[in-house]
Amino acid sequence: MMNYIWSGIILLSVVYSLFSGGASALTDSVMEGAKSALTLIAATAGMMCFWSGIMEIARSSGITEAVAKVFKPVFRLLIPEHADDKEVCSAVSMNISANLLGLGNAATPLGIRAMSLMQAKNGSDTASNSMVMFVVLNTASLQLVPTTIAVLRAENGSNDPMGIITNIWLCSVAALIVGISCAKVLGSRGSRL
Amino acid sequence: MNIGIYVIPVVLTIILAFGLIRRQPVFELFIKGARQGIASVFKIIPSIIALVCAVTMLRSSGLLDALINLVSPVLEPLGFPPQLLPLSLLRPVSGSGSLAVLSDIYKNFGADSFIGKAASVMMGSTETTFYAIAVYFGSVGISKTRHTVPAALMADFTGMVMAVLSTRLF
Numbered sequence: 001m002m003n004y005i006w007s008g009i010i011l012l013s014v015v016y017s018l019f020s021g022g023a024s025a026l027t028d029s030v031m032e033g034a035k036s037a038l039t040l041i042a043a044t045a046g047m048m049c050f051w052s053g054i055m056e057i058a059r060s061s062g063i064t065e066a067v068a069k070v071f072k073p074v075f076r077l078l079i080p081e082h083a084d085d086k087e088v089c090s091a092v093s094m095n096i097s098a099n100l101l102g103l104g105n106a107a108t109p110l111g112i113r114a115m116s117l118m119q120a121k122n123g124s125d126t127a128s129n130s131m132v133m134f135v136v137l138n139t140a141s142l143q144l145v146p147t148t149i150a151v152l153r154a155e156n157g158s159n160d161p162m163g164i165i166t167n168i169w170l171c172s173v174a175a176l177i178v179g180i181s182c183a184k185v186l187g188s189r190g191s192r193l
Numbered sequence: 194m195n196i197g198i199y200v201i202p203v204v205l206t207i208i209l210a211f212g213l214i215r216r217q218p219v220f221e222l223f224i225k226g227a228r229q230g231i232a233s234v235f236k237i238i239p240s241i242i243a244l245v246c247a248v249t250m251l252r253s254s255g256l257l258d259a260l261i262n263l264v265s266p267v268l269e270p271l272g273f274p275p276q277l278l279p280l281s282l283l284r285p286v287s288g289s290g291s292l293a294v295l296s297d298i299y300k301n302f303g304a305d306s307f308i309g310k311a312a313s314v315m316m317g318s319t320e321t322t323f324y325a326i327a328v329y330f331g332s333v334g335i336s337k338t339r340h341t342v343p344a345a346l347m348a349d350f351t352g353m354v355m356a357v358l359s360t361r362l363f
Contacts, residue, residue, distance in 0.1 A: 002287060009247040017254035025253045033249030037242040040296050041234065049230035054208055056226025057219050061212040101204070104288065104320075105233040111325075112332045119333035126337040127330065132344070135329045139345040140352070141320035145200055149313050152296055158304035162198055164313045167363060171318035171355040179348030186340035 043155040047147045051101050058097060068093040078137070078180065079130035081121065088117045092134060099138065102147035111138055129187040136183045140176040143168060237289060245293040251279075252297055273357055276308050280315060281353050285322040285346070292316075307360060315356035319349045 017026040058064060068075075068089045075083045075092070082088040091114035098107035114134060122128045127135075146168050153161040212219040251257045257279065265275040280298065284291040295316050302308040322345045330338050 002290075005283075005286060005290070006243060006247055009251050013247075013250040013254035013256050016256040016259070020255050022253065022255050026250055029249045029253035030246055032253075033246035034242055036249065036296070036300075037238075037245035037293075040245060040292065041238055041241055045231065045234045048234055049227040052230025052233070053223035053225075053227035054205065056229070057212045057217065057222045058208045059226075060222050061208075061215040061217045061219075063208060063211050066211075103230075105237065106230070108325075108328060111329055115329050115333045119335070125335055127335050127339050127341060131330075131335070132339055132341045135326055135338075135341050136344045136348065138329065139320045139322040139325045140348040141318060143317055145204065146313075146317040148292070149295075149317050152292075152299060153304040153309075153313060156296070156299035156304040156309075158309075160305070162200075163305075164310055164317065164360075165200065167310075167314045167356070167359045168317035170359050171314055171352050174355045175318055175348040175352035178351040179344055182344035182347045183340060186344055 039155075040152070044148050044151050047151045048103065048105070051103050051145070051147055052106055055098055055101055055103060055106060059094060064094045064097050065090055067097055071096075078133050079118075081128060081130045082118055085117070085121075088114060091117055095138070096142075099142060100144040102143045102145045102149075104141075107138070129183075132187060133180070133183050136179045137176070140172065140179040142172045142176055240287075240289040241292065244287065244290040245296070248290070248293040248297050252301070272361075273354075274308055274311065276302065277312055277315060277353075277357065280312055284315065284319050284353075285349055286324065288321040288324060291321070311357050311360040314360055315353055318352040318356055322346065322349055 013026060017023050068086075071093055072083070072089070075089055079088070079092065082092075091110060095107050095110040095114055098104075098110055111134070115131065118128065118131050118134070122131065146165060149164070149168075150161040153164070209219060212222070261275045261278065264278055268275045268278065276298070280291055280294045283294055295312055298312045299309055304310075304313070322342075326338060326341055326345065330336075330341070
């Protein structure tokens with residue numbers, strides 16, 4: 001999919017610039033884009049490393065297990081098939097913790113671990129309700145600390161980089177509630193069919 | 194409104210205090226985690242370069258503005274800023290791509306402008322849905338994803354509409 005999106009963006013831009021006479025601006029923008037890509041990475045890399053480090057402390061001191069305990073009733077509602085499976089619950093809570101800290105890249109491997117543990121019990125090519133719910137949780141992005149966004153905002157001269165945080169919480173929670181409800185409703189309908 | 198400034202200090206204090214109480218080598222653990230962090234940064238550099246270049250080309254060719262002008266008559270009466278359309282289209286598909294669009298929006302409209310704020314909230318409250326679905330189900334060999342896509346897209350849609358609404362209200 002990315003093959004088409006990426007090449008499509010570039011080819012359409014080239015064609016459009018030929019017709020609108022912006023070819024020289026386009027040529028400059030290739031160099032400019034490569035440079036601003038590195039600026040973007042430089043701006044966000046430090047914070048990503050910082051939170052990955054903090055996450056490792058949290059993991060090793062057993063905070064994620066404590067989180068798993070606190071979330072037990074939630075797990076019973078969301079992933080009922082695995083709520084008593086300690087390994088699944090701890091993998092899921094580590095994945096959620098990484099998401100909460102805004103570490104999408106760190107959350108992925110943890111989430112894959114949770115999925116393969118769930119798949120061991122599921123054992124077919126059809127997703128179980130719990131697996132669907134878990135993936136929906138991961139696509140709804142509940143972030144406590146929107147690290148990358150705050151850093152990027154600061155880099156671009158924002159007076160209040162963290163000012164959007166309550167809005168992000170509000171919208172994430174709304175998206176999460178809708179996602180969970182849809183997964184629940186559609187899931188229960190599917191099992192009856 | 195200012196809860197945001199307390200989140201990071203509180204999270205840091207809790208995690209560090211927990212680590213010290215449990216007698217963990219917090220500094221070494223931090224270094225270990227940060228090393229993994231830099232590895233994942235390195236992993237995304239090529240795709241960031243690919244997509245930021247593509248988005249910059251899209252902007253400088255004038256095509257992006259032309260597309261925005263094209264959809265304005267439809268989106269503006271709905272109260273949805275057409276400048277946010279590229280972000281909302283790319284967001285479910287590509288993390289690096291949407292990051293590229295977001296930083297382009299900051300550069301062109303300013304991070305504290307209405308567009309900049311709404312884009313920030315949109316970016317923060319949605320996810321790379323299709324990527325996550327492909328990676329998670331692909332990794333365990335599941336091909337029948339059942340109701341995952343509709344449920345996840347409903348969540349994304351809610352996040353996007355709420356992002357614009359909440360930025361207007363607060």
